[in-house]
Amino acid sequence: MDLPAQVWVQAIVNGLALGWLYVLMALGLTLIMSIMGILQLAHGEVYMIGAYVTYYCCVSFGVNFYAAMFISMVVMAVFGIFMEKFLFRPVRTQILSPIVISLGLTLILMGSAVVGFGLYERSIPRLAQGSFVFLGSAVPKDRIIAVGFAVALLLLLYLFLKKSKYGQAMVASAQSREGALLRGINPNLMSSMAMAIGCALAAAAGTLAGSILMLSPSMGTFPLLKGLVIIVLGGMGSLLGATIGGIFLGVIDGVIPVAFGPAVASMAPLIIVIIILLVRPQGLFGHE
Amino acid sequence: MSRKLLINILSIIFLAAVIIALPITLGSVYWTSILVIMGINILLVSSLRTLKLVGHISLGHVGFSLIGAYGSALLLMKVGISFWIAIFLGGLMAAVIALALAYPFLRVKGIYFVLLTLLTAETFRLIARYWPSLTGGVWGLLRIPPPNPITIPVIGTITFDSVNNYYYLAAVIVSLSLFVLYRLERSRLGFKWRVIQDSEVLAQSVGINVMWHKALNFTIASFFAGIAGALFAHYQHALSPQPTARFGLLASVYLIVYMVVGGESKFAGPIIGTVFLTMVSELARGLEEYRPIMIGAIAILTMLFMPEGLIGLPKRVKLWYRKLLKPKRRVQCPT
Numbered sequence: 208m209d210l211p212a213q214v215w216v217q218a219i220v221n222g223l224a225l226g227w228l229y230v231l232m233a234l235g236l237t238l239i240m241s242i243m244g245i246l247q248l249a250h251g252e253v254y255m256i257g258a259y260v261t262y263y264c265c266v267s268f269g270v271n272f273y274a275a276m277f278i279s280m281v282v283m284a285v286f287g288i289f290m291e292k293f294l295f296r297p298v299r300t301q302i303l304s305p306i307v308i309s310l311g312l313t314l315i316l317m318g319s320a321v322v323g324f325g326l327y328e329r330s331i332p333r334l335a336q337g338s339f340v341f342l343g344s345a346v347p348k349d350r351i352i353a354v355g356f357a358v359a360l361l362l363l364l365y366l367f368l369k370k371s372k373y374g375q376a377m378v379a380s381a382q383s384r385e386g387a388l389l390r391g392i393n394p395n396l397m398s399s400m401a402m403a404i405g406c407a408l409a410a411a412a413g414t415l416a417g418s419i420l421m422l423s424p425s426m427g428t429f430p431l432l433k434g435l436v437i438i439v440l441g442g443m444g445s446l447l448g449a450t451i452g453g454i455f456l457g458v459i460d461g462v463i464p465v466a467f468g469p470a471v472a473s474m475a476p477l478i479i480v481i482i483i484l485l486v487r488p489q490g491l492f493g494h495e
Numbered sequence: 496m497s498r499k500l501l502i503n504i505l506s507i508i509f510l511a512a513v514i515i516a517l518p519i520t521l522g523s524v525y526w527t528s529i530l531v532i533m534g535i536n537i538l539l540v541s542s543l544r545t546l547k548l549v550g551h552i553s554l555g556h557v558g559f560s561l562i563g564a565y566g567s568a569l570l571l572m573k574v575g576i577s578f579w580i581a582i583f584l585g586g587l588m589a590a591v592i593a594l595a596l597a598y599p600f601l602r603v604k605g606i607y608f609v610l611l612t613l614l615t616a617e618t619f620r621l622i623a624r625y626w627p628s629l630t631g632g633v634w635g636l637l638r639i640p641p642p643n644p645i646t647i648p649v650i651g652t653i654t655f656d657s658v659n660n661y662y663y664l665a666a667v668i669v670s671l672s673l674f675v676l677y678r679l680e681r682s683r684l685g686f687k688w689r690v691i692q693d694s695e696v697l698a699q700s701v702g703i704n705v706m707w708h709k710a711l712n713f714t715i716a717s718f719f720a721g722i723a724g725a726l727f728a729h730y731q732h733a734l735s736p737q738p739t740a741r742f743g744l745l746a747s748v749y750l751i752v753y754m755v756v757g758g759e760s761k762f763a764g765p766i767i768g769t770v771f772l773t774m775v776s777e778l779a780r781g782l783e784e785y786r787p788i789m790i791g792a793i794a795i796l797t798m799l800f801m802p803e804g805l806i807g808l809p810k811r812v813k814l815w816y817r818k819l820l821k822p823k824r825r826v827q828c829p830t
Contacts, residue, residue: 304798307755310748314791322784435610473621481599
């Protein structure tokens with residue numbers, strides 16, 4: 208491969224920018240999965256709806272982008288609490304039912320988006336125009352702002368989980384539901400909180416992705432898959448694992464299509480996941 | 496026993512008569528083509544349920560069906576093998592790939608299996624999308640020939656260009672496959688699968704090789720998914736790797752919904768679920784865009800209020816009926 212160095216830098220930068228958005232998805236998914244024990248497959252649709260909420264706030268009501276993003280996160284968090292209470296809590300102990308319910312939600316939300324928002328692609332107004340020059344390649348400013356947001360949200364989540372009373376209660380609940388119950392932690396409240404935080408993170412990711420890329424009713428599928436791969440890579444319930452897994456996947460996503468072409472690139476995540484599972488079934492940073 | 500056998504034989508004859516008579520009574524190519532797709536879906540959903548026998552839920556069944564479809568179509572088009580061997584080889588290819596993936600996939604816990612199969616199906620689809628020299632790339636594989644005509648001494652030559660003839664071919668292949676799946680479930684092997692579903696530790700303790708039996712289950716289910724895919728390929732004459740088409744993520748979602756709405760505890764469940772939901776979505780033809788919403792709502796309502804699916808409906812009705820008629824009846828302890 209004798210491509211100029213700029214191409215590689217560009218590929219890595221692009222990959223990293225999207226990788227950070229996938230990290231937000233993966234964090235929400237892993238939070239929900241470890242505290243509620245369910246696979247939330249409608250998370251991609253939460254991401255999509257979150258992006259549309261921001262879009263309508265920005266474009267139809269003329270709200271400032273940052274305020275719109277905050278509104279979208281709050282709206283999706285409330286939506287998440289409702290989902291948890293009425294759909295997932297009644298079937299929490301089973302395996303098949305939550306999966307089917309999340310799949311049904313996927314169909315409903317995606318179908319509603321097609322009906323309500325239309326199939327054509329839109330775009331949230333750009334965060335910033337122009338680009339920096341870094342190592343001889345152009346880095347768009349909006350990507351840097353998006354990554355900054357993602358990092359800030361990750362740090363906030365980390366501080367919340369490590370330093371606050373409720374965050375510690377959530378960690379305890381994820382480690383052992385019964386143990387947490389014995390210490391007087393309400394598991395239903397923890398589930399609601401996990402769902403709310405997860406959905407807010409997905410809405411933020413959707414908004415940021417919508418400002419970099421395009422909005423469409425099917426935009427959620429790809430990030431959902433990426434988020435799931437990151438969870439397998441990093442290990443269930445591990446913040447550090449999800450972060451490093453996301454960055455790793457982002458770089459791979461950026462570099463492999465440039466180096467080997469799209470056919471190999473489409474196989475890479477599966478092959479990497481299989482190798483990880485063979486060597487370390489609990490993921491890179493996971494524990495039993 | 497003989498009376499039960501008689502009933503069984505009669506019901507099989509009745510079902511066969513219905514299957515033969517359906518395209519004639521419906522009398523339109525449109526409905527016949529719906530029936531063909533429905534038959535293929537029934538085979539897919541039933542083989543998905545075979546996986547459920549060991550307690551696994553797959554979101555990647557369409558991936559293996561894609562292998563069968565492209566495999567069979569390419570063998571016919573590029574190598575020139577007869578359809579009758581190609582369809583079998585298509586299924587076999589899916590089975591071999593499943594067997595190869597079984598070891599890493601089955602080592603992990605249930606929820607990871609869902610996730611891995613999802614990833615696998617998407618990977619297969621993307622490979623089909625980005626390998627244009629073999630699979631036609633983004634435009635898909637076009638002009639797949641229909642099955643080779645067969646010559647039967649007395650009747651003469653039968654071709655499969657028309658939808659009507661293809662319907663009967665699909666009916667025969669799907670029925671045979673369902674019969675095999677049914678017999679497998681009732682065999683010693685199926686019994687072992689159920690033991691594994693109930694408790695892996697118990698299964699191991701009585702000397703069942705859990706890993707091997709799970710791998711075998713995965714392989715068999717994928718084989719029939721491959722057969723279903725091949726049937727689809729030669730019927731549709733074109734395959735597309737688009738995410739909204741036959742092999743996208745949503746297709747897997749529909750398969751799971753078909754299975755649980757029918758009820759996954761009994762063999763007839765997937766068949767009932769597929770027929771029911773196909774009818775629902777055909778009745779809602781005018782509301783094209785609202786179809787996924789309806790199907791999703793049916794799935795959620797089924798899970799919340801009738802988790803055993805349509806197959807459990809008679810029992811449920813009986814219970815309600817009893818409650819209505821004899822509300823104050825006390826349960827007596829057997830002495």
